[in-house]
Each structure stands twice: as structure tokens, then as C-alpha cells.
Amino acid sequence: xxxxxxxxxxxxxxxxxxxxxxxxxxxxxxxxxxxxxxxxxxxxxxxxxxxxxxxxxxxxxxxxxxxxxxxxxxxxxxxxxxxxxxxxxxxxxxxxxxxxxxxxxxxxxxxxxxxxxxxxxxxxxxxxxxxxxxxxxxxxxxxxxxxxxxxxxxxxxxxxxxxxxxxxxxxxxxxxxxxxxxxxxxxxxxxxxxxxxxxxxxxxxxxxxxxxxxxxxxxxxxxxxxxxxxxxxxxxxxxxxxxxxxxxxxxxxxxxxxxxxxxxxxxxxxxxxxxxxxxxxxxxxxxxxxxxxxxxxxxxxxxxxxxxxxxxxxxxxxxxxxxxxxxxxxxxxxxxxxxxxxxxxxxxxxxxxxxxxxxxxxxxxxx
Amino acid sequence: xxxxxxxxxxxxxxxxxxxxxxxxxxxxxxxxxxxxxxxxxxxxxxxxxxxxxxxxxxxxxxxxxxxxxxxxxxxxxxxxxxxxxxxxxxxxxxxxxxxxxxxxxxxxxxxxxxxxxxxxxxxxxxxxxxxxxxxxxxxxxxxxxxxxxxxxxxxxxxxxxxxxxxxxxxxxxxxxxxxxxxxxxxxxxxxxxxxxxxxxxxxxxxxxxxxxxxxxxxxxxxxxxxxxxxxxxxxxxxxxxxxxxxxxxxxxxxxxxxxxxxxxxxxxxxxxxxxxxxxxxxxxxxxxxxxxxxxxxxxxxxxxxxxxxxxxxxxxxxxxxxxxxxxxxxxxxxxxxxxxxxxxxxxxxxxxxxxxxxxxxxxxxxx
Numbered sequence: 001x002x003x004x005x006x007x008x009x010x011x012x013x014x015x016x017x018x019x020x021x022x023x024x025x026x027x028x029x030x031x032x033x034x035x036x037x038x039x040x041x042x043x044x045x046x047x048x049x050x051x052x053x054x055x056x057x058x059x060x061x062x063x064x065x066x067x068x069x070x071x072x073x074x075x076x077x078x079x080x081x082x083x084x085x086x087x088x089x090x091x092x093x094x095x096x097x098x099x100x101x102x103x104x105x106x107x108x109x110x111x112x113x114x115x116x117x118x119x120x121x122x123x124x125x126x127x128x129x130x131x132x133x134x135x136x137x138x139x140x141x142x143x144x145x146x147x148x149x150x151x152x153x154x155x156x157x158x159x160x161x162x163x164x165x166x167x168x169x170x171x172x173x174x175x176x177x178x179x180x181x182x183x184x185x186x187x188x189x190x191x192x193x194x195x196x197x198x199x200x201x202x203x204x205x206x207x208x209x210x211x212x213x214x215x216x217x218x219x220x221x222x223x224x225x226x227x228x229x230x231x232x233x234x235x236x237x238x239x240x241x242x243x244x245x246x247x248x249x250x251x252x253x254x255x256x257x258x259x260x261x262x263x264x265x266x267x268x269x270x271x272x273x274x275x276x277x278x279x280x281x282x283x284x285x286x287x288x289x290x291x292x293x294x295x296x297x298x299x300x301x302x303x304x305x306x307x308x309x310x311x312x313x314x315x316x317x318x319x320x321x322x323x324x325x326x327x328x329x330x331x332x333x334x335x336x337x338x339x340x341x342x343x344x345x346x347x348x349x350x351x352x353x354x355x356x357x358x359x360x361x362x363x364x365x366x367x
Numbered sequence: 368x369x370x371x372x373x374x375x376x377x378x379x380x381x382x383x384x385x386x387x388x389x390x391x392x393x394x395x396x397x398x399x400x401x402x403x404x405x406x407x408x409x410x411x412x413x414x415x416x417x418x419x420x421x422x423x424x425x426x427x428x429x430x431x432x433x434x435x436x437x438x439x440x441x442x443x444x445x446x447x448x449x450x451x452x453x454x455x456x457x458x459x460x461x462x463x464x465x466x467x468x469x470x471x472x473x474x475x476x477x478x479x480x481x482x483x484x485x486x487x488x489x490x491x492x493x494x495x496x497x498x499x500x501x502x503x504x505x506x507x508x509x510x511x512x513x514x515x516x517x518x519x520x521x522x523x524x525x526x527x528x529x530x531x532x533x534x535x536x537x538x539x540x541x542x543x544x545x546x547x548x549x550x551x552x553x554x555x556x557x558x559x560x561x562x563x564x565x566x567x568x569x570x571x572x573x574x575x576x577x578x579x580x581x582x583x584x585x586x587x588x589x590x591x592x593x594x595x596x597x598x599x600x601x602x603x604x605x606x607x608x609x610x611x612x613x614x615x616x617x618x619x620x621x622x623x624x625x626x627x628x629x630x631x632x633x634x635x636x637x638x639x640x641x642x643x644x645x646x647x648x649x650x651x652x653x654x655x656x657x658x659x660x661x662x663x664x665x666x667x668x669x670x671x672x673x674x675x676x677x678x679x680x681x682x683x684x685x686x687x688x689x690x691x692x693x694x695x696x697x698x699x700x701x702x703x704x705x706x707x708x709x710x711x712x713x714x715x716x717x718x719x720x721x722x723x724x725x726x727x728x729x730x731x732x733x734x
Binding site for chain 2: 007008009010012014015016017018019020025026028029030031032033034039040041043044045046047049079080081082083084086087091113114117198200205206207208224225226227228229241242243244245246247248251326328329
């Protein structure tokens with residue numbers, strides 16, 4: 001059957017939910033009325049059906065392949081976003097001990113606030129004096145032997161700072177909120193006890209969060225946890241204790257397959273992300289201070305590029321001018337202002353070129 | 368643009384996720400690449416965008432219109448399904464007092480199990496001796512003055528028993544799990560303190576749960592609740608404290624509009640549901656005991672029609688025979704066996720006709 005569809009698309013620089021790969025959207029659209037062989041839309045199929053067994057099984061297999069996840073880790077697809085993980089992590093893992101947090105931006109602060117409801121959350125590195133403009137070196141982080149875990153945030157979406165390697169912190173159970181740079185580069189999973197990532201930046205639409213967890217951490221979780229907060233129950237039921245977000249997981253599966261088969265896996269993805277980010281940071285650097293990047297160079301995020309213009313008036317004007325050129329979502333987060341260009345995995349190189357062209361012209365006209 | 372799509376569809380009797388209205392699927396498919404005027408897929412748009420403001424605002428307005436929701440109630444769109452509500456209800460509302468539960472089937476038992484983790488959960492009516500084959504009359508339910516709330520389940524999906532009116536229990540704060548018959552009939556919201564319903568039966572795809580809550584219950588919720596469990600935070604942020612399941616809420620909105628504009632609201636929907644259920648129960652009743660309905664007549668569910676055949680062998684054969692006729696999802700829940708035909712709002716009358724035709728023929732051939 002052939003249908004007419006709407007296809008006029010802009011460059012969407014939103015921080016999340018964010019741009020998805022075109023081939024993924026096209027396949028989802030093609031099969032929306034009825035998944036081939038299933039006789040029903042993926043929006044309608046039972047989560048106990050063989051069709052969905054294959055969808056979630058393939059998604060897990062592709063994720064394991066992409067990240068080379070060791071066998072002693074489980075993969076979970078849950079609901080509630082990273083925000084529910086801010087609670088699930090301390091509820092499951094603190095067990096009466098203090099937990100350590102690297103305070104490197106808005107989201108790590110939010111994660112810590114939930115941990116404080118459960119027990120003692122200690123700051124082991126604090127970037128607030130520098131307005132969160134860099135990530136710490138591993139050597140700056142004090143690892144405490146009595147900590148239940150050490151929480152890091154691999155990319156701070158609002159400030160635009162990112163770790164570019166996996167922190168090597170022997171002796172610590174490292175828990176990582178990887179929501180906004182998950183699958184943007186290869187990752188050494190074995191350095192972490194637990195990794196979680198909301199889907200809506202690099203992995204799919206909003207409505208699912210992926211958890212990768214070392215199996216030994218499932219032992220000894222507290223008794224009488226509420227079921228939806230209990231990693232052990234979720235793992236024992238292979239993410240199907242209750243009805244999961246079937247369509248969201250299907251979309252995540254399509255994105256994972258795209259990463260494997262069309263992008264060249266995570267090394268291929270990293271190369272593309274570096275090319276896009278380099279193009280944009282170069283435009284900032286050659287502007288002679290007209291555009292001022294927020295992050296220190298060694299911590300510049302490849303995902304969220306944050307910068308200021310000489311005045312708030314010029315920033316407003318810049319955002320408006322971008323909109324006339326079909327570029328949306330460039331206004332910085334209300335808490336920090338400025339400009340933020342989120343250029344996640346699926347964001348096209350051509351969109352960055354269009355932004356850089358605008359930046360050069362805008363600078364010339366307004367200086 | 369015109370695209371080729373897959374459209375071969377079966378009759379899907381699944382208990383949830385379940386069949387969605389065809390016009391809803393068609394509109395979602397048409398606009399999947401780019402929502403008109405937005406320049407991006409609804410799978411990609413920011414939850415802070417004016418486009419999504421309108422989507423969630425329209426959904427709430429349509430829901431308020433359909434159910435005639437009084438102004439002193441808030442409407443929330445949350446994640447985690449009804450299962451997370453099993454916990455959120457006691458966590459927010461018990462406040463050191465006991466809570467009362469009507470034990471009328473599998474799901475009400477599960478709800479009570481979570482409440483027991485929080486405090487004292489008392490059974491005020493128990494249908495287990497009769498294998499949950501009926502709902503209690505309001506007069507059979509003991510209302511205790513010291514209870515924080517009284518929990519009822521309006522339709523038990525697994526056993527196929529349903530209330531057909533709203534329990535009138537003055538003096539009690541009635542909390543209702545309406546997951547599997549929500550919006551199948553008009554409802555007097557003012558009789559309840561809180562109504563919750565997972566979307567994936569009558570209202571949309573899996574991944575969202577709707578909560579309708581009397582505003583005074585938001586006052587005095589416990590301090591230091593984990594944010595994602597806190598109704599007050601969710602209400603104060605109009606369901607946008609963190610990233611909501613944008614696409615799922617969009618789909619719910621399309622279903623609500625379909626109910627308003629194409630079905631004739633909830634009175635129109637109830638009439639259609641009665642017609643479908645009557646057709647099916649009549650086939651059971653005229654079979655002279657070959658098909659045995661589980662529910663007592665006054666509690667028969669219009670949503671989930673459960674019945675047995677003379678033997679498990681015949682039940683297996685019946686399900687197989689149905690599959691050859693493109694009818695799927697008829698196997699009863701593993702905990703009770705038998706046959707279950709879920710015929711929610713969007714399930715077509717023609718599908719019930721096809722099932723009844725099979726039932727008559729199968730009876731003739733196998734007796």
C-alpha cells in the first residue's frame with residue numbers, strides 16, 4: 001500500500017528527545033500498521049509474544065556486540081528515565097554505606113539529591129567553583145574504601161562537559177550516568193559496576209532507560225524493595241516483570257542495528273562525532289572571542305556544544321536568525337543561558353555545516 | 368511523499384498491549400517522519416517545545432471532556448505502568464495509617480503486595496474462595512474509618528470480572544486501578560480519590576500510565592519521597608519534571624480524540640462494547656455448557672471474556688484453529704488457563720463475529 005506522508009524536516013539541535021536516524025524513522029513508518037509477519041502494529045503486539053521476544057533479544061544482542069559487554073553483566077530495559085535511576089541506584093546499592101559522587105554539573109547534582117534521601121552522599125570532586133567547565137582527572141578523585149559506589153556522569157548535557165575516556169578507578173564500584181553520550185564512542189564496560197542511560201538522546205525516543213549492571217551487584221539488594229525499584233526482580237524477569245514500553249524498545253533496537261550495520265559500530269560513530277564537533281569548535285575558536293566556549297578544551301563535549309555570544313541580546317538574535325534558516329533547539333538551558341547545539345549520533349554533518357555558516361556570517365555582521 | 372507499507376492485519380485478542388483504532392495508526396504513520404508544522408518526528412521533538420505543550424494540553428482537555436473530570440482533580444501522565452502505581456499509592460497516601468483492599472483477582476492481589484511493603488494492608492472483601500468469579504456489591508465492602516484509602520480494581524484482566532457501576536462508598540477515599548476498562552464507559556470521577564490506568568489496553572501503546580487525583584490528596588504527602596514516586600512533584604511540574612514518554616502521550620492523545628470525535632464519547636463507546644460483549648457471551652450461553660464462562664453474569668467483563676472448554680486438549684485445539692483463521696492472543700493467562708478474548712474499545716465488531724462463528728462451528732464438530 002502507498003500512503004502520502006509529511007516529510008519537511010528541519011535541523012533539530014534539541015538536547016533530548018533528539019534527532020533519530022532517517023533510515024530508522026523510515027522503517028518504523030513503513031511497518032507502523034503491521035509488522036511483517038506479525039499481523040499487528042508493534043504498537044499493539046503483546047510483550048509476551050514471540051515477535052517481541054525477538055525484538056528485545058536482538059536489541060540486547062546488538063548492544064552487547066557494540067559495547068563488547070562481558071558475560072558477567074546483565075542488560076535491562078526499564079522505564080522512568082535516568083531520573084528514576086537516580087533513586088534506584090542508591091536504593092539498591094547503598095545498603096547502609098555512604099556513596100561518593102563526582103559533582104560535575106547539573107545532572108550529577110540531581111543524582112546526588114536523590115541519594116541523600118537514602119543515606120550519606122559525599123562529594124569527592126566539585127566543579128562548581130569553575131561553573132562546571134571541566135571534568136576531573138582520575139587522579140583528582142578520592143576513592144574511599146568505605147563507599148558503596150562512586151557515581152560519575154560521563155557527559156553533562158547542560159554545561160557541555162564530557163569525559164573522553166573511561167575513568168580508571170580501581171577499588172571503586174563506578175556507577176555511570178551515561179545518558180547523554182551513551183554509544184557515542186566505544187566504552188570499556190568492565191571499568192564500571194553499573195551504567196545507565198536514558199534512551200532519548202542517542203538511542204531512541206523518550207520512554208526507556210538502559211541499565212548495564214555487573215551481576216554480583218544484584219546479590220544482597222535490600223529485602224522488601226518496591227518491585228519497580230528492584231534491579232533483581234527486573235533482571236530475574238529479563239525486563240518483563242510488567243509491561244515494558246514495547247514500541248520504544250523496538251525503536252531502540254532499530255537504532256542499535258543502524259549503529260552496527262550502517263555506521264561501522266562505535267569506532268565509526270566516534271569518528272563521525274569527532275568530525276562534527278571539530279567543525280563546530282573550530283568555528284568558536286577562530287572567532288577571536290566573539291563566540292566563547294564554556295568548556296575547557298580537554299573536557300569539551302562532542303554531544304552538547306555550549307557557548308556564549310558577547311551579549312544576551314545577540315544570543316536571542318542568533319537563535320531567531322537560526323530559526324529562519326530551519327535550525328531549532330539552539331537556546332541554552334534556562335539555568336545557564338547562552339547557546340547549546342546538541343549534535344548527537346544521528347545529527348547530520350550537514351546540519352553542523354549550516355550552523356557554522358550562520359556563525360561565520362552572524363559574527364561578521366554583528367562585530 | 369508516497370511510501371509502500373505493510374498492512375496485513377489479524378484479529379488481535381491480546382490482553383494488552385492491544386489493538387489500537389485504525390484511524391489512529393494511520394495518522395501516526397502519515398506523520399511519523401515529520402509532524403506537520405514541527406519539522407521533526409514526534410519521536411524527536413523536545414518535551415519543552417510548544418508543539419508538545421499542545422499535544423499534552425489537548426490530551427488532558429479531551430480526557431477532562433470525556434470523563435467530565437471536576438476541576439478539583441489533577442491529571443498526570445506518568446511512566447512505570449500500573450505496577451509503579453501499586454507502590455506510589457501507598458507511598459504517598461498511607462501516611463502511617465492502614466489501607467483497605469478489595470481482593471477481587473490477580474491484579475488487586477499484586478497491588479496489595481506492594482502496599483504491604485509500606486504498612487498495613489487489610490483485605491475488606493475476598494473473592495478467592497470463588498476463584499474470583501464476581502465483584503462484590505458495595506454493601507458487602509466494609510468501610511473502615513481509620514483507613515487511609517480503599518483500593519478497588521474496576522476490571523480484573525485475568526479473571527474477566529468487572530464492576531459496571533462506580534462503587535458508592537461514602538466516607539472512603541476510593542483508589543481505583545482502572546487499567547483494563549478505563550474509558551470503556553462513562554465514569555463518575557467524583558466517587559474516587561484517585562484513578563490510575565496503564566495506557567496499553569484502551570488508551571494507547573505501552574509506556575504511559577494516567578493518574579486522575581483529587582487535589583486535596585496532594586497536600587501532606589511525605590517529605591523526602593524519591594522524586595519519581597512523588598505525586599506532588601509530578602503535579603507541580605504538570606507531568607514534565609523529567610522527560611516524559613513523548614510519543615506514547617501523543618498516541619494517547621490521538622486515541623482520546625478518536626473517542627471524542629469518531630465514537631461519540633464514552634456513552635457511544637459503552638454501547639459498542641456492550642454489543643461486542645453481548646454477541647460473545649450469547650455464544651457461550653447458547654452452547655449448553657460446552658463453553659463455560661468463568662464470571663458470574665452480573666460481573667461479566669465487557670473487556671476480557673474468559674471461558675473454558677470441556678478439556679485442555681480442546682482448548683489447545685481451539686486456539687490453534689483460531690490462529691489458522693487469523694485470530695491471535697486467545698490463550699488464557701498462564702495462571703488460570705482456558706480461553707480469554709480481550710475485546711477492548713478498539714477491537715472491531717467483525718473480529719467478535721469471526722470468533723463466534725468459529726465457536727459455533729468448533730462446538731458442532733467437537734461434541
